[in-house]
Amino acid sequence: MVIKNLELETVCGITSKLPDNELPEIAFAGKSNVGKSSLINALMNRKSFARTSATPGKTQTINFYNINKELYLVDLPGYGYAKVSPKEKEQWGKLIERYLHGSKQLRAVFLLIDMRHAPSANDKMMYDWVVSQGYNPIIIATKLDKLKRSQIQKNVKIVKDGLGLIPGTKVIPFSAVTKQGRDEIWKLVEENLLG
Ligand code: GDP
Numbered sequence: 001m002v003i004k005n006l007e008l009e010t011v012c013g014i015t016s017k018l019p020d021n022e023l024p025e026i027a028f029a030g031k032s033n034v035g036k037s038s039l040i041n042a043l044m045n046r047k048s049f050a051r052t053s054a055t056p057g058k059t060q061t062i063n064f065y066n067i068n069k070e071l072y073l074v075d076l077p078g079y080g081y082a083k084v085s086p087k088e089k090e091q092w093g094k095l096i097e098r099y100l101h102g103s104k105q106l107r108a109v110f111l112l113i114d115m116r117h118a119p120s121a122n123d124k125m126m127y128d129w130v131v132s133q134g135y136n137p138i139i140i141a142t143k144l145d146k147l148k149r150s151q152i153q154k155n156v157k158i159v160k161d162g163l164g165l166i167p168g169t170k171v172i173p174f175s176a177v178t179k180q181g182r183d184e185i186w187k188l189v190e191e192n193l194l195g
Contacts, residue, residue, distance in 0.1 A: 001186050003045050003067065010064040014091045018102055019064060024193045025072040025105045029096075029130065030112030031122055032078035035142035038176035039112065040065065040075055043186065050075060060092050062099055071193055074099075074106070080122045100133040108138060108192035110185070115141035115155045115173060119162035127163045136166060138188055144175035 010019045030036045040050040044065065051063070063075040076096055084092070100106070109130050113119050119127075130137045141159050144152070156171050165171070170188065174181030 001043075001067070001190065005066075005068050006044055006046070006049065007066045008049070008063060009066040009072070012062045012064075012095070012099075014060060014095050018062070018099055021064070021072060021103075021105050023066070023069070023071050023105065024107045025064070025074050025103055026107055026189050026192060027074040027076055027099075027109045028112065029076045029109060029126060029137070030078060030140075030142075031080035031114075031120065031126075034078070034112045034114050035174075035176055036075065036078060036112050039140065039142065039174060039185075040073055042174075042176050042179055042182055043073060043189075060088065060095060062095065071189070072105070073189075079126060080120065097133070100130070100135065106135070107194075108189070109135045110140050111137040112140045112142050113159050113163070114143055115152075115159055116143055116146050118158050124163055127165075131166070136169065139163070139165065139169060139171040140181070140185065141171055141173045142176070144173040144180055145177040 012018055028036055028040060037050040041048060060077040065073040067073060077092055111127055111130060113123055127137060139159060141156060147155060152173060156173065159171055172181050172184050174185065
């Protein structure tokens with residue numbers, strides 16, 4: 001995808017009305033620090049357009065990036081913060097649920113998992129939850145550059161087994177440092193646009 005035009009078009013918080021977009025949407029979910037901003041920046045060929053988790057008090061918003069007036073990359077708020085109150089967790093859940101239920105244009109959900117470690121209980125819950133909402137997430141295994149070549153296949157299997165993936169689910173290793181995996185992810189995004 002050649003990025004000709006890029007705009008952070010809508011930012012939705014817990015009380016916002018979600019946009020009734022006409023263009024197809026592709027959403028990205030993952031725990032905080034998994035590398036979601038880095039991935040979205042890499043897909044958009046930008047260094048720091050998407051927020052990064054260095055931002056203190058990172059807010060719980062859904063961000064809609066309009067790409068070439070062709071599609072939206074939708075950045076869902078990260079989960080698994082240690083310092084989040086039960087009330088904030090509940091609001092986070094409601095916001096995402098409202099989006100997954102309400103969007104008429106959502107074509108695919110990518111779930112990011114840090115491939116250095118086995119998926120956490122939160123990762124597993126998120127995967128099962130997205131599935132229960134009727135989507136079959138594509139997994140992006142992040143921080144590929146942190147692994148030795150000999151560890152990659154083993155860790156992909158740990159991610160697969162840990163999440164209990166539906167057979168046939170794709171797992172794409174990705175590095176924001178080397179950009180390995182980016183073209184494959186764009187290819188899947190484009191394939192999913194058709195619905
Ligand atoms: P987010 O909270 O999911 O948006 O995570 P960020 O994109 O802000 O990344 C969290 C931290 O992990 C930052 O310090 C990034 O520089 C680092 N990071 C993200 N992706 C990669 C990657 O592919 N490789 C390496 N080595 N570090 C990464």
